Amino acid sequence: MVNPPSNPARAYRALRDQLGSIRRVYLRGNRIVRRDDFARFPETVLLLHGFFQTRNVWEVMEDRLRHDGYGVFSFDLGGLFWQFNTRSIRDLARTVADKIEGICARHGLDRFHVIGHSKGGLIARHYVQHHGGDRRVKSVITLGTPHHGTPTALIATAMFGGGLLSRSPFEMLPGSSLVRLLNRDTFPSHIPLTSIYSKADIVCPWWNSVLRPRPGETSMKNVPVKGIGHTALTHDPGVYHIVRRELAEASRLWRERTPPGD
16 A cells, blocks of 8 residues: 655645756756757747746756657746846846847747746747847747736745845736736737646736737637646646647648748
């Protein structure tokens, strides 16, 4: 007979699913296997990680995408201790835009999809809406992203010295100037935007992740999932199934809309 996990073990797993593995995400920094073949695949995906995390959070997602025939790349977004993604969303959107143009020139990459986790989804939106990403991006998928801010950013604000160490928590507060900006400006109608969120997410409560399209904004979609913690959204197999489905649909729409040779 197998004994059920103890209360401390269950508590640890729940915490890990919300915040990520200490060993696999935080202690490893941004150590990933760098691959430069991403532009050779029919479809390419850029992965953007969230606040105070590293791109190691994408390890499982990247392996699955590559296995299914996608080219994948990600960025070291810097931040606290040069690795923990604490820089402002506005600055990071500009950085992503600059890096993308250099990468596209070097590798011959023209268009790609973006998957953003948590704060990474806001970076993706700012890039698309304000830094020319609408000319590069085929689709955006967000996982547990606070499209309307999140009250837990108050905790991060206190932890980071009331803004002295990072402006990101202020940007992710409900009603912040950045949140208002992103929701005031129209998201490009030719780019599908899908928000995948969980009602078990305590870092970004689900109602903050729900997209609220205005009349005419037909490219937005909400996909709820059950029982999955905030960081577990990046590696849960059921979430990946949804991600694959949305990528395939966005790729199909892009082919239908794009004349041959363009």
